[in-house]
Amino acid sequence: MQPRALLYRLRSWLHRRDVSVWYDARYRLPLSGIEVSAGMEPRRADHVAWWLRESSAVPESGFRAPRRISYEDLARVHDADLLESLGRPETLAHVFAVDPSDVPVDEVMTTIRLACGGTLGAARETLRTRAPALNLLGGFHHAGPSSAGGFCPVNDVAVAIAALRAEGFQGHVAVLDLDAHPPDGLALALANDPRRWIGSISGSDWGPLPEVDETVLPEGTGDDGYLDALGALLARMPRPQLAFVLAGGDVLAGDRMGRLGLSLRGTRERDLLVAAELEGVPAVWLPAGGYSRHAWRVLAGTGMALTAGSDEPIPEDYDPLSARFAVVSRALSPVDLGDTGELTAEDLEEALGIRPQRQRLLLGFYTASGMEHALYRFGIFEQLERIGYRNFRAAFDSSGMGERVRLYGEADGEEVLLVELILEKRRVLGVEVLYVHWLSLRNPRAQFSERRPRLPGQEVPGLGLAREAGSMLARMAVRLGVGGVVFRPSHYHTAYAARHEFAFIDPERQGRFEALVRDLKGTSLREATLAVSEGRLRMNGAPYAWEADEMAYWLRESPSEPGEVERERERVHFTVVPPAEADAAVTTRAAPPPAAP
Template identity: 35%
Template sequence: MRLLHFLLGPALNHPPAAGSRFFRTRQRLKRALRALALALGRRPPFVVFDPSYREQLRGAPLDPLRGEKILAFLSMEHLLAGEQLTRPLPAAMKNLLLAHDPAYLESIQQNEVLTQILGTPVAPGQEEAILQLQRLMVGGTIQATRLVMAGAPFAVHLGGGFHHAGRNRGAGFCVLNDVAVAILRLRQRGFTGNVLVVDLDLHDGNGTREIFAHDPTVFTLSIHNRHWGETEAQASLSVALGDGVSDEAYLQAVEDALNKVLSTFSPSLAFFLAGADVAADDPLGNWNVSPQGVLQRDRLVLSRLRELGVPVVMVLAGGYGDRAWRYPARTLAWYLTGEPLEPPSDEVVALARMRQMAHIFGEAAEDEADWGLTEEDLFGALPSLPVQTRFLGSFSPVRVELMLERMGLLQQIRAKGFPCPTVTLELDHPLGHTLRIFGDPQKSELLLELRLARSSRVLPGFEVLSVEWLLLQNPRAQFTPERPRLPGQQHPGLGLLADVFAWLVVLCEELALDGLAFRPSHYHLAALARRHATFLYPEHAALFSAVSELLAPFSLPEASHLVHEGHVVHRETGQPVVWEAFPMVVPVSQRLREQVEGESYQRQAQAAKAALRLALRSEPR
């Protein structure tokens, strides 16, 4: 491996322009090297995860797909061997009783108790699902602990970290304390070594500290914004840094605390709660730690413990919003490669996740494809009027809903506060087949409306999946200064554009189509799609590029309004640039990719851009 890196170092470490053919070749080469390293015996960490982790608390700012996104990233970078991925079993009641009082375990079955712990209303009937999820995640931390005790130096559980749960109470989304249960289970099995809990969630690990307050063999280190209760314990260090903490102060505090603890306490096992809610972009956080700062923190902790030969169980702990997955993903990539590896865009990881799910469930889906088969499927209502019963000519209504469920789209909708999404299909519209998802069984809240057609007219000689219409909206959300109204919007977006497009690309692959085609009705939609789609015609790519350069100083909402309101004009004539929903494609087949990304296309686009002269008019028309 060192010889290969020596020979290929310049090509690997000095990236060409993103999107170029050489760039894609370089990315494939780096992934091949990682796969070769695994084949030659480098052992990745064990990863514990279960697909049921999607079933997060509805209405809470938790990303139900955080674990799946991390797995998709590791998989697409060839950093995870299949045998290293393991699923947990729910924790046995006898193990829960090691950390929690029986009366408390009885009380958490009550709706009002769970509502108080979770800080958000729990719908009647949801109590059992919440408790089963937390119990499964406790089992996940137990499983990771079992793996390191069997000889693995490092195991990561893509969940857990419920550190606010104490012996007879819970708080802050934490009902059961998984780390405490895992430690006490080891004790019951005869493990007598010292245990260190490094809790670097933004919030105080008060529950774990309370459970072990009188146990000198379990040291609880917590660095947080403020204390959540008593800090006295036989083996503990609690550091409250206040609000607005940034990289330098935070990293110094972590280093100082580790030095102080490890100078007097020698652990045989460590638990690392790698909370991502310390990051500046966390919607529930109040610190200003950068992505580089979070990664440096994790490197500091894991490197120090690895130097001492201490096996580590890492759990995710806090981290909210749809970017929280990126922080542990960076850490795991560094642990495996020894170098920083930036996770891809949301669109790329969504596509990787969809492909992963399609592969996992592909065989089962074939068996389920005939659900709902009717006499009309076989014969039609009349010989002259065949009845359309298959979405895109291939998928039964049940199969469509199964795909949406298994790809995580319906679960994400539930997590946004719509517990009973309803899927409908309209298969007799002359412009294509229409999929709608409503937020309620009464179909009063339209969340998604998607009209698709298989078409050979978009580009002669190619068959594509054409998006004739797409609406994604959250009728319960409000526009804010951070999320202002964009041209064409009646309600704020649903936040699922990348996942929907990834699913459509997977459909193209399954149907053996050349690609996905659509017409973005406004400039901001083209800008969002441009990272992974290209304009069908080079002159439109040239216009978009020229407008983007002109509007670079503005935010995307501002830029879209400037285009929509006629502020961008042709310098010579003063006429505004009119956005005409120019067609774009996501190429799937190699021949379509060559058509819209080849040298001839690039030359035409460059020539067309050189002829453009655009300016920004200060006053609207």
């Protein structure tokens, strides 16, 4: 198989591919609970689009805006009862494993119809240009004619093929399904099309599928075994006039729902080999599944493989959200956000008591209007609007701990509190930082339920914007000229959500936290948080209580003393005991462990 990859790279060196990329900011599902409930990264398409632009893998002229698919096209594949049911929040909640109160039906269906329109638009373009087309949302292969499947309300591939057939396309179609799960809905939806071939490699055996060339690999199969199976499948694939490739990200080792064990390098090699085999064939590439924090890297790698045959890894320390917010922040001038710091006639009049005091400035810089403008420019208002809120208003005041920011929005004719933040400037380890005493992200329109259980410390469900909040705080720290952001997580789930950008200031504490994350792998976030808060953890056999120490995101080199993070991580091991076996609730902080010998 290696010669195929080399051939593909050689061709890419000789000429750059004009790949079209189909994307819309509304590809992000407006489901505030899906990240916790399903482990799905709702920002995947955004992250990939930002990376492909920033890395110059795809020029701006290569991006395409999809149009919503028509119900006439959907009805070519799906029956009326299924399409009617998608207008009910209960149906969509079941498909996406969220609570019905978390489903804004019209906005969710806008996302799905845009994705389907992107797949059809990509197919039309690749047939015209014979260059590959990449749609950043799609590959809904579990939806059949009369039933939706996991995260698949409708089947975009089958709908696109049916629409092309109606327009007169009679060529042979190949669907190469490289998602970690079998194409059950796709097999049913294409059962009556005699000019189609479906090939699949998966890590789950769901029984025989009619007329599917299916390869089921053993659980945990890694790069070598997978690529061998792929080479054999490609050798059996007939040469089509149009191909759809479901380049699933759930084949990665550690994916929450997949059972295979590929590396990021292995997924890139997969895409290079398939692209080499489909050289000259009109092809639509789709992301399909992916339920780990690295799933976006798989899809971004697909784009890099298609455009330039690149096998260069994406830098491990690259965070797309932070990078995006940094770009937006640089475009915001101080005048947009707050006070310029220059003495004005109004300042003098206020000092002399001639005119009333103007509204307070947050941290001596931000006005409420400036904060609202920043939230708009960072895309926060757009996401809040998609889950049902309008007419946003920021307000500042003081609390006993520091300066308080509140963001309100209107829903159902009532103004409600969405965000509450208390912060101050403080010195930590001799460095002035932005210290966050309190941060609450609130979605009062959603409800707690079995699908969206209450986590410790929550009054109402969250907004699904925790990472955006963290990135905005980092940009505020840069703007204010301080050295970082510090907070003290009261609960395990808070520290867990911040773990990619923040670390405990005490290195040994960081080591124990990393050990805890390691040993709770495979446990749902809710169960892990409850086990910690209920005192059901044992560290090296002894009861363990949560250590609410400070975590920091340093903008410059950490001022902490070097410590033994790795040694402490390997020294301690955590186990969870059932509630019936737990000792009396631990109410005091565990004593620091002894130093390692």
